[in-house]
Amino acid sequence: MKRTWLLALLLVSGLSAASHPELNDEELRFISANSEFTLLHEMGHLLISELKLPVLGREEDAADQLGFMGLFLLYERQRDADFYAKLVDVADYWRLEWQRPKQPGEEVPAWDSHGLDEQRFYNIACLAYGSDPKQLEWIIEATGLPEERAFYCPEEYQQAHHAVTWLIRHFRKPQDQPVRHRIQVIYEAPSDSVENGAQMLASIKATGELEAVAAKASHDFDLPRDVTLRMTSCGSPDAWYNAISGELTLCYERLSYFRELARQLPALRRQQLERP
Numbered sequence: 199m200k201r202t203w204l205l206a207l208l209l210v211s212g213l214s215a216a217s218h219p220e221l222n223d224e225e226l227r228f229i230s231a232n233s234e235f236t237l238l239h240e241m242g243h244l245l246i247s248e249l250k251l252p253v254l255g256r257e258e259d260a261a262d263q264l265g266f267m268g269l270f271l272l273y274e275r276q277r278d279a280d281f282y283a284k285l286v287d288v289a290d291y292w293r294l295e296w297q298r299p300k301q302p303g304e305e306v307p308a309w310d311s312h313g314l315d316e317q318r319f320y321n322i323a324c325l326a327y328g329s330d331p332k333q334l335e336w337i338i339e340a341t342g343l344p345e346e347r348a349f350y351c352p353e354e355y356q357q358a359h360h361a362v363t364w365l366i367r368h369f370r371k372p373q374d375q376p377v378r379h380r381i382q383v384i385y386e387a388p389s390d391s392v393e394n395g396a397q398m399l400a401s402i403k404a405t406g407e408l409e410a411v412a413a414k415a416s417h418d419f420d421l422p423r424d425v426t427l428r429m430t431s432c433g434s435p436d437a438w439y440n441a442i443s444g445e446l447t448l449c450y451e452r453l454s455y456f457r458e459l460a461r462q463l464p465a466l467r468r469q470q471l472e473r474p
């Protein structure tokens with residue numbers, strides 16, 4: 199997956215510094231990192247389902263790992279300080295979810311197919327630190343990852359890396375084999391309740407990058423049928439892959455929601471620093 203994704207997804211969020219002067223660099227990075235991770239997590243579900251990938255453990259955890267490792271593939275040639283800050287942004291999204299006050303019934307129940315927000319935070323923080331423990335010791339402090347877990351994180355990262363390398367080796371379509379099936383991108387107009395919806399849609403379409411991502415995935419893997427990537431309003435900040443209809447849905451509201459949460463980052467990070 200190509201570097202063009204990065205800019206693409208920043209624009210997918212409908213957010214460029216010029217069009218949103220109220221957002222600072224840190225907020226923009228948080229929004230783009232989490233938009234990318236959301237898309238890659240759902241692409242993980244798509245690949246698991248369409249390619250019938252073997253999955254041990256919970257599929258939601260596997261999709262998080264695929265999404266996380268997808269970021270590494272995405273930034274292959276550009277793993278700079280900004281990239282590692284993005285990984286912490288993704289972890290911090292789960293920390294914000296975990297720590298924000300919830301309405302009754304809003305908590306993820308223990309029986310849910312997803313890990314608890316708190317666990318997803320520590321899982322991502324662990325993989326991030328484990329990806330380069332010599333250089334990234336600061337992530338332990340920045341996230342408050344306990345030593346007991348941190349000790350095994352390099353192994354956890356290696357395991358995820360090994361799985362993804364295996365997957366690519368076994369499932370990549372030979373370059374000379376024609377593309378049989380594609381991922382079709384469909385944009386629906388955002389509903390009036392989505393803040394700056396029209397602008398968001400225009401920015402996404404103008405880049406043509408969702409199409410590029412879809413084309414790349416159908417070029418790299420021999421999908422068994424045509425599937426769809428749909429941008430739409432859902433009434434909630436959601437994203438999912440429907441394995442029956444073969445449709446990946448990204449909600450405009452999810453991107454708006456990242457923008458909302460980005461404003462709480464400074465307080466969250468101050469709190470972390472002030473911990474004894």
Ligand SMILES: [Zn+2]
Nearest residue numbers: 239243258261
């Ligand atoms: Zn999922």
